[in-house]
Amino acid sequence: MRKEGALWALGAMSGTSLDGVDAAMIRTDGITIESFGPSAFRPYSAKEQATIRAALGRWPGEPGVAEAARVVEDAHVELLARFTGAELVGFHGQTLAHDPAGRGTHQCGDGALLAQVLDLPIVWDFRSADVTMGGQGAPLAPFYHFALARHLGLTEPVAFLNLGGVGNLTCVNPTADRPETPGALLAFDTGPANAPLNDLMLARTGQPVDRxxxxxxxxxxxxxxVARVLSDPWFDLPPPKSLDRNDFQSMVEALDDLGDADAAATLTAVAAAGVGAGLLHLPAPVSRILVTGGGRRNPVMMAELRRRLPCPVQPVEDLGLDGDMLEAQAFAFLAVRVLRKMATSGPDTTGAPALVGGGQISRPEG
Structure with a gap:
């Protein structure tokens, strides 16, 4: 493995929305983005989703976890084997439980197994080191967001908003020298996004999303x-902060007295309102918000964001990026940083007391 210059890295992400696995290649030296490569998506079947869903909130060794891990590993192998030319892989796994102040964080899936099957170096277990150091372990895409802002030639403060199962926001100052520079980044989860809405849809309509x-x-x-949800003390906590997928799960049951359409509209508004509350924590206004993740495909959610936020809101596609693959690309980028012993998180992104180089590397030869 070359120690200098750009590499073709393949990243994979299986998010809290439980829709499937995204995979994307980028060419990077872990600092700048040289070029973007191919990408692909492998959806989970209804049976696979049910297996993963049954293990949510559980920790290694608990019932259902091994079965969920097997689903995640098999899906990743099937998808990643389609790619050629990758020099290493960033494998996030599937988050089943996240409790940084307590038991830690749990992403199921064995990177060592993938290394043997795919015959490639696998960088994985990205979050544990950060949590062990006292950080939130999330979000982890901010260092990539910084590289993207520089790649795009942006000069004003900008925010990347990822709307997956949970929402997270990264404020980027692209005039900073490096992502590690104090003031270059501020990142945190904004609140529930697609997860409660997806759960509502599945429970009431049998459909996995409000397409x-x-x-x-x-x-x-x-x-x-919406106001009652936003009165939860969590929204007043200063960043960095993070959520588990199911932290606001009780919202779904609390909407039993609303019809299906009103309940869906209300949960969609909650996601946008959480972002608005998050903006109050920024040290200075941002010029615009660039939206990535599945939520940007929901025109009602985008309309709620534009109605509730004080700055322009646009999908990342407006700047030529792929919002479906940005998180997969982020773990390809982070994999190269781990390989080269660079920081992957720090005080302004996860609240860790110092810069952290997360992740472990498994090689085919063991």
Whole structure:
């Protein structure tokens, strides 16, 4: 493995929305982005989703975890084997439980197994070192967001908003020298995003998502409910901070008295309102918010963001990026940084007391 210059790295992400596995290649030296490569998506079947869902909130050795890990590993092998030319892989695994102040963080999936099957070096277990150091272990994409802002030639403060199962925001000052520079980044989770909405849809309609916001578009937002959710003390906590997928799960049951459309509209509004609350924690306004993740495909959620936020909101595609693959690309980028012993998180992104180089490397030869 070359110690200098750019590498073709393949990253994979299986997010808290539980829709499937994203994989994407980039060419990078871990500092700058030289070029973007191919990408692909492998959806989870309904049975696979159910197996993973049954293990949510559980820790290694607990019932259902081994079965979920097997689903995750098999899906990744099937998808990643389609790619050629990768020199290493960044494998995030599937987050089943996240409790940085307590038991830690748990991403199922064995990177050592993938290294043997794929015959490639695998960088994995990205979050544990940060949590062990006292950080939140999330979000981890901010160092990549910094590289993206520089790659795009941006000069004003900008925020990347990822709307997956949980929302997270990265404020980037692209005039800083490096992502490690104090003031270059501020990152944190904003609150629940697609996870409770997806759970509501599955429970009430049997569909995994509110595709194109079709159900929410027919409903009316219960603003009193949104205000009650935003009154939770978590939203007042200063960043960095992070959430588990199920931390606000009780919202779904609390909406039992609303019809399907109104409940979907209300949960969509909660996601946007959480972002608005998060912006209050920024040290200075941002010029715009660039949205990535599945939530940007929901026109009702995007409309709620534009209605509730004080700055322009646009999908990352407006700048030529792929919002479906940005997190997979991020773990390809981080894999190269781990390989080269660079920091992957720090005080302004996860709250760790010092810069952290997370991740472990498994090689085919063991």
């Amino acid at each position: 194109d916001g079709a159900l929410a578009a027919r409903g009316r937002v219960d603003e009193d409910f």
